[in-house]
Amino acid sequence: MAEKLLEEMIQKINAIMDSLDGTIAQIKKMNESLDNMSQRFSEETVSLTENIRLIVEVLKQFRLQSSKSIQELNEDFNAKIEDLWTKKSIEVITKEEKKAIDLIKQASLAVSNNLYYAQLLTIIQSIREETNRIIGKT
Numbered sequence: 001m002a003e004k005l006l007e008e009m010i011q012k013i014n015a016i017m018d019s020l021d022g023t024i025a026q027i028k029k030m031n032e033s034l035d036n037m038s039q040r041f042s043e044e045t046v047s048l049t050e051n052i053r054l055i056v057e058v059l060k061q062f063r064l065q066s067s068k069s070i071q072e073l074n075e076d077f078n079a080k081i082e083d084l085w086t087k088k089s090i091e092v093i094t095k096e097e098k099k100a101i102d103l104i105k106q107a108s109l110a111v112s113n114n115l116y117y118a119q120l121l122t123i124i125q126s127i128r129e130e131t132n133r134i135i136g137k138t
Helices: 002-086 095-137
Strands: none
Touching: 002 095
């Protein structure tokens, strides 16, 4: 009888060991999956960071080139006004025309700023969409 009890206990212990082995294997597989997901997330984050850096650099260059272009236009405009002033032909310009010139200058500046902000908003939206896409994959 003692041998039968001992045999039953050994069988139950073996069953428990087999069950624990299966559980350990499942935990290892889950750990590998988490490691893979973490690695992919890290790679995507690095890629996204690099893309953002490149976009910011392009924006800086665009802003610099836009500023140069606007500066060139401004210098040309100022040179023409200077030329008109020296020829005294500026005296015939009325107050309303002077106001119109000021409005054109302000509008040019506003358009330039709005273009820059629109580009920034587009980039932010793209970053949001990319981030949501990455988060959705995990």
